[in-house]
Every structure is written in C-alpha cells, then in structure tokens.
Amino acid sequence: MNNLLDTFLNLTVFAFIGLLVWLYFKPLPPDEDNQRDTENTSREDEDLVRGRESENA
Amino acid sequence: MFTNRLLIVALVITGAIAAWGIIDTSSLAATSAYLVKVEFTAYAWFIMLTVSFLLITSIFLAVSRYGRIKLGQDDDEPEFSTVSWLSMLFAAGMGVGLLYWGTAEPLTHYLLISEFEDPRSSASKALSMTNFHWGLHAWAIYALTGLVIAYFGFRLGCPSLVSAPIIKVFGVNRITRGVGWLCDLLAIVAIAIGLGGSVAMGVFQVKEGVDALFGLQDTGMTLTFGIFVVLCISYILPLTVDLGRGMAILSNAAMAIAGGLMIYILLFGPTHFIMGGVVQATGQYFDNVLSHGFRTFTFMDERVRDWFQNWTLTYMVWWLAWAPFVGVFIARISKGRTIREFICGVMLVPTIFSILWFGVFGGVGFHSILELNLPILDVVHKNVSGVTFFVLSHFPLPSLTIAAVVVAAFLFIVTSVVSAAFVLGMFSTGGDLNPSSRIKLSWGAILGALGFVMILSGSIDAIKSIIALGAIPFVFIVLLLVVCLLKMLKKERVDAE
Numbered sequence: 001m002n003n004l005l006d007t008f009l010n011l012t013v014f015a016f017i018g019l020l021v022w023l024y025f026k027p028l029p030p031d032e033d034n035q036r037d038t039e040n041t042s043r044e045d046e047d048l049v050r051g052r053e054s055e056n057a
Numbered sequence: 058m059f060t061n062r063l064l065i066v067a068l069v070i071t072g073a074i075a076a077w078g079i080i081d082t083s084s085l086a087a088t089s090a091y092l093v094k095v096e097f098t099a100y101a102w103f104i105m106l107t108v109s110f111l112l113i114t115s116i117f118l119a120v121s122r123y124g125r126i127k128l129g130q131d132d133d134e135p136e137f138s139t140v141s142w143l144s145m146l147f148a149a150g151m152g153v154g155l156l157y158w159g160t161a162e163p164l165t166h167y168l169l170i171s172e173f174e175d176p177r178s179s180a181s182k183a184l185s186m187t188n189f190h191w192g193l194h195a196w197a198i199y200a201l202t203g204l205v206i207a208y209f210g211f212r213l214g215c216p217s218l219v220s221a222p223i224i225k226v227f228g229v230n231r232i233t234r235g236v237g238w239l240c241d242l243l244a245i246v247a248i249a250i251g252l253g254g255s256v257a258m259g260v261f262q263v264k265e266g267v268d269a270l271f272g273l274q275d276t277g278m279t280l281t282f283g284i285f286v287v288l289c290i291s292y293i294l295p296l297t298v299d300l301g302r303g304m305a306i307l308s309n310a311a312m313a314i315a316g317g318l319m320i321y322i323l324l325f326g327p328t329h330f331i332m333g334g335v336v337q338a339t340g341q342y343f344d345n346v347l348s349h350g351f352r353t354f355t356f357m358d359e360r361v362r363d364w365f366q367n368w369t370l371t372y373m374v375w376w377l378a379w380a381p382f383v384g385v386f387i388a389r390i391s392k393g394r395t396i397r398e399f400i401c402g403v404m405l406v407p408t409i410f411s412i413l414w415f416g417v418f419g420g421v422g423f424h425s426i427l428e429l430n431l432p433i434l435d436v437v438h439k440n441v442s443g444v445t446f447f448v449l450s451h452f453p454l455p456s457l458t459i460a461a462v463v464v465a466a467f468l469f470i471v472t473s474v475v476s477a478a479f480v481l482g483m484f485s486t487g488g489d490l491n492p493s494s495r496i497k498l499s500w501g502a503i504l505g506a507l508g509f510v511m512i513l514s515g516s517i518d519a520i521k522s523i524i525a526l527g528a529i530p531f532v533f534i535v536l537l538l539v540v541c542l543l544k545m546l547k548k549e550r551v552d553a554e
Binding site (some may be wrong): 002005006009010013016020023024028029 | 096226228540543
C-alpha cells in the first residue's frame with residue numbers, strides 16, 4: 001500500500017514537471033490590451049473605408 | 058465582507074483546523090505527523106531539487122542581462138536609500154525563530170553528528186548545517202517569490218496576489234482563474250498555519266524567559282496561557298487602528314534588542330572562540346553550499362533520514378510556505394531596484410546576518426560543551442525553549458539580558474501577527490491594499506486560535522508537522538510562479554530586441 005502511494009505521489013511530481021516544461025514553451029496568449037488596441041484600430045480602418053466608399057457612391 | 062467566496066472558504070478551512078486542534082489536539086498532531094512522513098518520504102528528492110533550482114535560477118537572473126531590468130517603470134527610482142533598504146531586509150530576516158533556535162538548533166544537530174564523528178569536528182558541521190537551513194537556499198526562495206510579486210506588480214501593474222502572475226501569463230479563462238483561486242487559498246492557509254506555529258514558539262520562549270527571570274518552577278500551562286492572553290490583547294489594538302509607522306518602530310526596536318544581544322554575547326563571551334567558529338563554519342558552508350542542496354541522505358539509516366525530514370525538509374517547505382508573506386513585504390520596499398540589486402540584497406545580507414547570529418549563539422553553546430563542560434545538552438534534551446536562557450544565565454547581568462529576550466520575542470510575535478493579518482486580509486480580498494479592520498480582526502482571531510492549538514499540542518515536533526502539512530503544496534506553487542516570471546522576462550527581452 002505504501003509503495004503504491006509512494007509511486008502515485010512520485011508520478012504526480014513527474015506529471016507536474018512535464019506540465020511546467022510544456023507551460024514554459026507554450027506560446028503566450030496575445031496580450032489583451034494589445035489585442036483590444038489592434039481590434040479598435042482595424043474597426044476604425046474599416047469605418048474609414050466604408051465612409052470613403054459611401055462618399056464615392 | 059461575507060460576499061467574498063475566497064475569504065469565506067479560507068476562514069472556514071483555517072477555522073476548522075483550529076477547531077479540530079482544540080477538540081482533539083493529539084489526533085491533529087498524529088494525523089499531520091503521518092501525512093507529512095508519507096509526503097516527505099515521497100517528495101524529499103523533489104523538494105531538494107526545487108530549492109537548488111531556485112538558488113541556481115536566482116544566481117542566473119542576478120548575473121545575466123535580466124539583472125538590469127527594473128522592478129517598476131524604467132524611470133522609477135528606489136523609494137528607500139540603500140542603507141535603509143538593507144536594514145529593512147534585516148528586519149524581514151529576523152524573527153522569533155532566530156531568537157528561539159540561535160543556540161538550540163546547532164546543539165541539536167551536534168547531538169546527532171557527534172554520534173558519528175569526534176565532538177570538535179561535529180561542532181563545525183552542526184554550525185554549517187544550521188547555516189544551510191537559514192542561508193542562501195532559504196533566501197533564494199524568498200528572493201524569487203518576492204521578485205515575482207514585485208515584477209508583476211510594479212512593472213506589469215498586476216495586484217499583489219499569488220494568482221496574478223498565473224492569470225497575466227496564461228490569460229483569463231476558467232482554468233487559470235480556478236488554479237489562481239486555489240493558489241491564493243493555499244497561500245492563505247499555509248501562512249495562517251505557519252504563523253500559528255510561530256506564535257506558539259514565541260509564547261513558549263516568553264514563558265521560559267519569565268520562569269528564568271522570576272525563578273518560577275512548575276508553572277505548567279497556566280503561565281503559558283496567561284502570556285498567550287496578554288499577547289492576543291496586545292495585537293488587537295494595532296489591528297483596529299492604523300498605527301502607521303508605529304509597527305515599524307516596534308519591529309525595529311525588537312531588531313535592535315536582538316542585534317544588541319548578539320554584540321553583547323560576542324564581546325562578553327569567548328570572542329576569539331566565537332569568531333574562529335564563525336569563520337570556519339562560513340568556509341565550510343560556502344564550500345559545500347551547492348552540493349548540500351542536493352543531499353537527500355537516502356543511503357543513511359532511518360534515524361538520519363528522520364532527522365533530515367524533521368529539520369532540512371521541514372525548514373525548506375516552511376520557507377516556501379512563508380514566501381508569499383515575506384515576498385510581499387520585501388517586494389513592497391524594493392520598487393525601483395533592479396533585479397540584480399534585489400537578488401543580491403535579499404540573498405546576501407540576511408544570509409550573512411544569519412551566519413553571524415548562529416555563529417555567535419551556536420559558538421557560545423559549543424564553548425559551554427567543549428571548554429566548560431556545562432550540562433547544556435541536557436537542557437536541549439529536556440527543554441529546547443529554555444536553551445537561550447541557560448546560555449544567558451552564565452553571562453553577566455542575566456536578568457537584564459533575559460528580560461531583553463522576553464521583550465524582543467514578544468515584540469516579534471506582535472509585529473508578525475499584525476503584518477500577517479494585513480497580508481491575509483489583502484490576499485483574501487483580491488489584493489485590496491487597505492483591508493477593513495473587521496477582516497484583519499477576523500484573521501487576527503484565526504491566527505490566535507491556530508496559535509492556541511499549537512500551544513495545546515505542547516510539542517515543537519507536533520507544531521513542525523502541522524506547519525509542514527500546510528506548506529507542502531507550496532513547493533508546486535512557487536515553481537509555477539517562477540515559470541511565469543521566466544516566460545515574461547523572455548517576452549520582455551524578445552520585445553526589446
């Protein structure tokens with residue numbers, strides 16, 4: 001029983017170390033502030049284009 | 058106040074542990090001793106690997122180009138002068154633990170080592186082992202945790218919470234919010250239990266001091282509980298009103314008394330013997346510091362392995378569990394410092410002070426054994442809380458020095474409880490820098506109840522097991538925080554290039 005518990009606890013450590021390595025190399029999610037700025041800028045550009053199109057029409 | 062789920066769960070868990078201890082102290086002590094034994098046996102290699110990794114990572118960050126990064130915006134200047142910053146780091150490093158274990162810890166290690174080696178070489182090994190427990194590895198844990206809190210707080214504008222770096226680095230989603238919440242909860246529980254242990258140790262020491270001061274005998278638990286009640290009354294006022302710099306003055310006064318005691322012992326004791334011991338133990342410590350961090354005593358007999366679990370592993374998880382508490386403090390005073398300054402200051406200054414402290418108090422203990430043949434080892438066996446007072450009773454003006462230790466120990470406990478109630482209030486309210494008096498009082502009550510439980514357990518070993526049980530999850534959490542830090546530092550470097 002003790003051996004089983006010991007093996008289980010050590011397996012959690014191996015899994016945790018694997019998780020840490022994976023997390024370290026996992027790409028960062030896009031920065032929310034930057035993403036929001038980018039979205040706002042592209043929305044402004046689209047509005048500008050739409051405005052010009054309606055003026056041309 | 059009672060709409061915050063984290064606060065309610067944290068109060069319920071810590072309150073339940075306190076209630077269990079009050080109703081059936083021996084069952085809590087036995088259960089925690091069993092669980093800690095199982096976990097320490099399985100995780101010993103991992104804990105030692107973790108603390109060594111943290112030390113090596115700290116050194117790498119200090120010497121690499123990351124060392125130039127500021128903890129704040131690039132034009133932020135340090136809030137405190139270097140001298141006052143270093144003296145405040147001293148304050149963080151000092152505490153009732155140093156007063157309690159100053160002589161007792163080296164002598165306890167000596168008892169075991171002298172069974173395998175001759176007494177004189179055992180003394181320097183015992184001092185070196187004590188330095189290992191209180192030295193660079195301990196402070197690397199604090200430095201990295203404080204660095205994570207300071208970097209994410211001052212440079213990236215996150216709240217001072219354990220969960221903040223996780224959410225910042227891995228984004229806001231259900232998993233990160235859940236893991237972050239759990240980390241905050243475990244930090245709160247570990248800090249509360251750890252502080253309960255410190256309260257109990259402090260009360261035991263004050264009680265021994267009062268016994269020695271007034272020549273009392275067989276006062277039993279009556280005096281202990283009396284001191285505990287006075288302590289609780291003393292910290293209620295600072296929790297209800299903001300004393301501003303008052304607490305800092307009390308903490309500095311306790312530190313000045315401790316520093317004065319160290320100088321007194323050095324000057325009035327066998328100065329050449331003590332300084333010789335300090336130098337030898339320092340050399341031995343730095344000679345083995347890295348390899349020592351990888352020692353697991355796997356091939357030794359069970360008694361040595363038990364000693365390793367009861368001391369080295371317990372200390373290491375204790376430092377890990379205290380890391381958010383001390384980390385918040387050292388982060389708050391370090392805004393505007395570079396990573397290099399921060400790591401060098403946090404790791405080197407308190408380590409040097411600890412080496413001096415244990416060299417002086419341990420040295421005078423070894424002088425009592427090796428040169429004067431005083432029965433100090435009997436005191437270590439029978440009553441470890443009384444060792445410091447036994448040493449002081451053989452110096453001039455014992456009443457004055459014993460009274461000074463009692464006052465310093467009392468002040469250290471009061472200031473620790475007040476600071477811990479503030480940090481716990483902050484953690485449990487999502488990083489609120491001004492938690493309400495009601496929340497701080499609730500935490501003060503829980504800390505008092507946990508301290509009471511530890512006092513009821515009546516044994517330092519039981520206290521250590523209960524603390525270790527709350528602290529073990531922090532081995533995992535601190536590693537996760539370090540991964541967050543390394544990822545963000547890498548991103549900052551890539552963005553800058």
